[in-house]
Every structure is written in C-alpha cells, then in structure tokens.
Amino acid sequence: MVGQRLEIRQGQGLVITPQLQQAIKLLQLSNQELEAFVEAEMERNPLLQRDEPTPDVSESGDGVASEPASVEAGELSFSDQAAAERGQAVDAREDDLYGDAAPGERTSDRMADEAQPGLSDWTSAGKGGGGLIDGDSERPDHREPTLWEHLQAQASSAGFSPGDHAIALTLIDMTDEGGYLRGELAEVADRLGCDLDKIEAVLAVCHGFEPTGIMARSVPECLRLQLVERNRFDPAMAALIDNLDLLARRDLPGLRQACGVDAEDLGEMIAELKALTPRPGAGFGGEPAQTVIPDVHVRADPAGGWKVELNADTLPRLLVDKRYHATVAAGARSETEKAYVADIAAQANWLVKSLDQRAKTILKVASEIVRQQDAFLAFGVEFLRPLNLKTVADAIGMHESTVSRVTSNKYVSTPRGVFELKFFFTAAIQSMDGSASHSAEAVRHRIKTLIDDEGRDGDVLSDDRIVEILNEAGIDIARRTVAKYREALRIPSSVQRRRMLKAS
Missing domain, CATH: 1.10.10 (Arc Repressor Mutant, subunit A)
Structure with a gap:
C-alpha cells in the first residue's frame, strides 16, 4: 500500500563546517607553510597578535584572550583560567577538532590516560613563532647567480643581433637545472617564425658559453663539447661516446673492438671520460634550498626510554587582543559592524584553538610512533618494526586519515638523524x-x-x-x-x- 507518513529519526553525523575544514588544513601543513598561513591570517584579522615572551607573563593577562597550550605531568591541555577568559566551554566537541574522540570523552583526558611514564616528557608547546634564526630577517642576500642568470649575462655580451638575442633567450629558458636543452628546435623555429638553420646557428654560439657542455641536447653531445674544448675529440673517443651503453655494462671487450684500441689505451680514455662533467649546470644555484626543520625532537631519557618534545621554534604563538576587541566592539554602531566584529573574534579564537589542537595531535602521534619504533632508535634500522597507519590510529584513538595528515611533511629529529614521520611506516x-x-x-x-x-x-x-x-x-x-x-x-x-x- 502506497501512502504518505511522517517519521522522526535520530542519528549522528559529522558536518564539515568551515572551521573544521580549517583545522584539517592546518593539520597537514608543514611548519614553513603554517608560518606563511599564520602571517596571512594576522594581516587579515586585526585581533590576532604574536605572543611575545615577557619576563612576567602571569601579570599580563588583560590583553590575552587565550593562553598558550601548557604541558604538565605528561598532559598537554588548556588551562581552566584561559578557558574562562575566553568565555568558552571546553567540552568534548571543542577539544576534539578532528572528530576522533568518542562522545563525552575529552582528548586531553585520553592523552593523560595513555601517557606512558618514561616515554614522553612533553614540554611547553612553543615560546615564539617564526622558525627563523635570530638575525636571519636582517641578513643581506648574497646568493650566487642562477644558471639562467649566468647564461643570460653571456648572451647579452655575445654580440647577437636583436633577433638572435631573442632566440638565445628562448633557448636559455628551455635549459633545465642540469644544463641540458629540453625541447625540439623545430618547434622553436615554428614558434618564433624563423628558419631552423638560424636556430641551430644561435645554439652553436651558445655551446661556447661557460660552463663547457652547457645547453647540450644529450649526454653524448655534452661530453663531446667538453672533449672538443680540451682538443681530445678523436675518432677513438668518438666511438667511445657512441657506445656509452657498453661502458655502462662494463663490456670492455666490446668497447676495445668498437674503438679499435688496446686495453691500456681504453683505460686512459675511460679515465678522461670520468673527468668530464655530465651535468654542467649542477654547480649553479637554483631556488634556495629549504632547510628541514624538525617538528619534534626525540632524546634519550637518562631514566630510561625517550623524551618526545615539540620543537618550540616551529609553533606560531598567537593570542587574541581582548582590549582591542573590546574597543572595536564598543565602537560598532550598525548591525553590519557588530556582525563583522563578532565574526573576526570567532575566527581568531578558533584559529588559536586549532593551532593548540594541532600541536597536541602531532605530539600524540609522534609519541606513539616512538613507542612503536623504540628498537630502531636504540639499535638501528635492522630493528625497524613493520608499522601502518591503522596500528597507530587504534593505539591513540584517532582516525587513520588524521594520522596520515599528521605524518605528512612532518619531521622528527632523533639520535640517528632527521626523518620524516612517514619513514617509520613500513x-x-x-x-x-x-x-x-x-x-x-x-x-x-x-x-x-x-x-x-x-x-x-x-x-x-x-x-x-x-x-x-x-x-x-x-x-x-x-x-x-x-x-x-x-x-x-x-x-x-x-x-x-x-x-x-x-x-x-
């Protein structure tokens, strides 16, 4: 029988709110990306400010809407006084930003229950954001010129006509970091509307640029240019370059037959070939290399086990300026202005809370990984245990996706070196x-x-x-x-x- 009826059903579901999306995004950012994100938020939100260390922080609470996360007795949690100052109830839903905690269970309580004595010695989560060494911001830029800048400078002084100079710059743009020309000359000729012979003539001049072998189209051509410059490109060496596949296989009898030389001459030719540079552009600087800054430090505990600590320098320390918020809120007249002030205040409070929760989650996951892989830290890579995301997630009461985001682009400093957290999952x-x-x-x-x-x-x-x-x-x-x-x-x-x- 077909009919209409009304039903009331009760169920639970997770709604991906913009705030939750932001918390998830923060969780998977590296420390450099997080710093850039925080800088952008501070420019956009006037209520956010840096938590600059002061000699007596306890007496400067008037302008603070949120205390930084504190770690005492192995538990990383918000202080009750800070929660009262924010005027927010720190309940189970707020403390579990990623939806991993069971209803009615606080993440900080679970962390305290699962903390193992002698394994984790959690220290204060950061005393200043930024991650820059003192004086870095004022350090002058004395970087070496890049390969492309070096080639462009030589092209400018090579005496090219305006048209040939434009062709040379096009070819330089097609050169990769190793110094090799990538792309077809016929496509360049068609794009620039000129003859292929003209492109090849300009390239022949560019082959005379420093370093020798630059802008070659293949490894044999790169080696040939260097041998020509040394006046060592004879028929025997040409045969050797044409048979680099035999050299890679160490087929010395085949090479002697191809080059028409004896074993002694072949040995000298191979030695000359080894003295050449197969990547002439590798000696030039490209984009500045990003130094890996560990998010977590692991140190041996004299009492036994391992100390797991967050790297304070990688944690941005943000506060909400309550005084400025009160001033702006009091001056708001229209409903639009009041709504704007309330919106930026809510966003600022949520960002501070998200950063605190991110730090606690990273520390929690890293501590469990250290517990699982303590044999590796003590005895070496041969004692690395098989480990997957599910094992860690089940042990700490989180979802696998949360653990996966935490371990992406996060590094840990150990007595055996600096490793990405994903290294420990094998x-x-x-x-x-x-x-x-x-x-x-x-x-x-x-x-x-x-x-x-x-x-x-x-x-x-x-x-x-x-x-x-x-x-x-x-x-x-x-x-x-x-x-x-x-x-x-x-x-x-x-x-x-x-x-x-x-x-x-």
Missing part, C-alpha cells in the same frame, strides 16, 4: 616460521649490507643467493622482491657488479 615481510614479521625497510638495509660486503672476498651474490641467505635468517622473501628492493636501492645486477669488480 610494509611487513613474513618470517619463515610464521612468527613476528620483518620490516621491509630493515630487509632492504640487510640486502644492501650483504652486497656492500661481497667485494671483500671476491664473491658476487646473485639474487637467488641473497634469497637463500635471507631464508636462512628466517625471512620469507621471493626473488622478485629482492630484485625490486635492489633496483630501488640503485644497485646493479650481479652480472654488472661482477664486471665492475673485474674492471677495478
């Missing part, structure tokens, strides 16, 4: 007896160690032999997996390594 390889599995990264390291040690006794290990050695060690691995890991490590095959060993 696939599992089963053991022969079905017991504890092995980390794929640890197995790759073991394969590399076996190959590095093979030259000492003159024996070269084949992939099949490596499989046998790993199986004897209790690692169940297939030959194709060994070959895949070896290629990922850029290690030649056993045949190529045997030729290299004989050549050396």
Whole structure:
C-alpha cells in the first residue's frame, strides 16, 4: 500500500563546517607553510597578535584572550583560567577538532590516560613563532647567480643581433637545472617564425658559453663539447661516446673492438671520460634550498626510554587582543559592524584553538610512533618494526586519515638523524616460521649490507643467493622482491657488479 507518513529519526553525523575544514588544513601543513598561513591570517584579522615572551607573563593577562597550550605531568591541555577568559566551554566537541574522540570523552583526558611514564616528557608547546634564526630577517642576500642568470649575462655580451638575442633567450629558458636543452628546435623555429638553420646557428654560439657542455641536447653531445674544448675529440673517443651503453655494462671487450684500441689505451680514455662533467649546470644555484626543520625532537631519557618534545621554534604563538576587541566592539554602531566584529573574534579564537589542537595531535602521534619504533632508535634500522597507519590510529584513538595528515611533511629529529614521520611506516615481510614479521625497510638495509660486503672476498651474490641467505635468517622473501628492493636501492645486477669488480 502506497501512502504518505511522517517519521522522526535520530542519528549522528559529522558536518564539515568551515572551521573544521580549517583545522584539517592546518593539520597537514608543514611548519614553513603554517608560518606563511599564520602571517596571512594576522594581516587579515586585526585581533590576532604574536605572543611575545615577557619576563612576567602571569601579570599580563588583560590583553590575552587565550593562553598558550601548557604541558604538565605528561598532559598537554588548556588551562581552566584561559578557558574562562575566553568565555568558552571546553567540552568534548571543542577539544576534539578532528572528530576522533568518542562522545563525552575529552582528548586531553585520553592523552593523560595513555601517557606512558618514561616515554614522553612533553614540554611547553612553543615560546615564539617564526622558525627563523635570530638575525636571519636582517641578513643581506648574497646568493650566487642562477644558471639562467649566468647564461643570460653571456648572451647579452655575445654580440647577437636583436633577433638572435631573442632566440638565445628562448633557448636559455628551455635549459633545465642540469644544463641540458629540453625541447625540439623545430618547434622553436615554428614558434618564433624563423628558419631552423638560424636556430641551430644561435645554439652553436651558445655551446661556447661557460660552463663547457652547457645547453647540450644529450649526454653524448655534452661530453663531446667538453672533449672538443680540451682538443681530445678523436675518432677513438668518438666511438667511445657512441657506445656509452657498453661502458655502462662494463663490456670492455666490446668497447676495445668498437674503438679499435688496446686495453691500456681504453683505460686512459675511460679515465678522461670520468673527468668530464655530465651535468654542467649542477654547480649553479637554483631556488634556495629549504632547510628541514624538525617538528619534534626525540632524546634519550637518562631514566630510561625517550623524551618526545615539540620543537618550540616551529609553533606560531598567537593570542587574541581582548582590549582591542573590546574597543572595536564598543565602537560598532550598525548591525553590519557588530556582525563583522563578532565574526573576526570567532575566527581568531578558533584559529588559536586549532593551532593548540594541532600541536597536541602531532605530539600524540609522534609519541606513539616512538613507542612503536623504540628498537630502531636504540639499535638501528635492522630493528625497524613493520608499522601502518591503522596500528597507530587504534593505539591513540584517532582516525587513520588524521594520522596520515599528521605524518605528512612532518619531521622528527632523533639520535640517528632527521626523518620524516612517514619513514617509520613500513610494509611487513613474513618470517619463515610464521612468527613476528620483518620490516621491509630493515630487509632492504640487510640486502644492501650483504652486497656492500661481497667485494671483500671476491664473491658476487646473485639474487637467488641473497634469497637463500635471507631464508636462512628466517625471512620469507621471493626473488622478485629482492630484485625490486635492489633496483630501488640503485644497485646493479650481479652480472654488472661482477664486471665492475673485474674492471677495478
């Protein structure tokens, strides 16, 4: 029977509000991207200001709408006094910005329950934002010229006509960071409306620019230009350059036959070739390299375990200026002005809260990763455990997507070096007896160690032999997996390594 009726149903759902979208966006930003985002928000929102450290912070609460996150006794939480000053109730929904906490459960309470003594020693979440070393902002720019600037300067003094100079600049723009010309000359001629011979003539002049070999279209051409400049480009060397594939395979008999020289002459020719530069543009600066600044520090605890601390220099410290907010709110007359003041105040408060929650979430995820991979920190990469997002997410009561965002573009400084958080997530390889599995990264390291040690006794290990050695060690691995890991490590095959060993 078809009819109409009214029903009332009760259910739970997560609505992706603009504030929640902002919190999720902040979570996956790197520290450099976060700093740029905060600077833009401060320019847009007049109520936001930096939390500059003062000798007595406790007496300067009038102009503060939000206290920075504090960490005491292993718990990172908002202070009750700060919550009262904001006039906001810190309930379960507000404290869990990413929707991971169960109803009625506060994230800070869960963090306190799951904190393990001796593992995490959480310190104050930052004492100043910016991430710049003192004086960096006033340091003059003394950077070296880029490759393109260097080539453009030579083109300007090469005596080109205006038309040829425009062609040269076009070719320079097509040169990559390694110094190679990428693109077809015919397309350039068609685009600029000139003859191909004219393009090739201008390119021939550009081939005389420094460094030698610049703007070549292939590795053989780059090496040929350098040999011509050294007056060493003879027929035997030309044959050697034409057979670089034989050189890569260490096929010395084939090279001797192709070049028509004996073993001694071939050795000298190969030595000359090794002295050349296959990437002439690599010596020039491009865009400034971004220094990796760790978001988390891990240090050994003298009492045992590891201390996990946030890097205070990477955490922007923002406050809401209550005095200015009160002044602006009192001066608002129309409903539009009042609505604007209320809107920017809500946005400022939410941003401060989102930054605090982001810091706590990063610290929580990093602490669990350290707990899972403590053997790696203590003994090395061979003890890296298999780990996935679900394991960490289940342990800390968060969703896998949240853990994935936290580990993107985040770095941790450990006694063994600086690693991206995603480094600690590796696939599992089963053991022969079905017991504890092995980390794929640890197995790759073991394969590399076996190959590095093979030259000492003159024996070269084949992939099949490596499989046998790993199986004897209790690692169940297939030959194709060994070959895949070896290629990922850029290690030649056993045949190529045997030729290299004989050549050396």
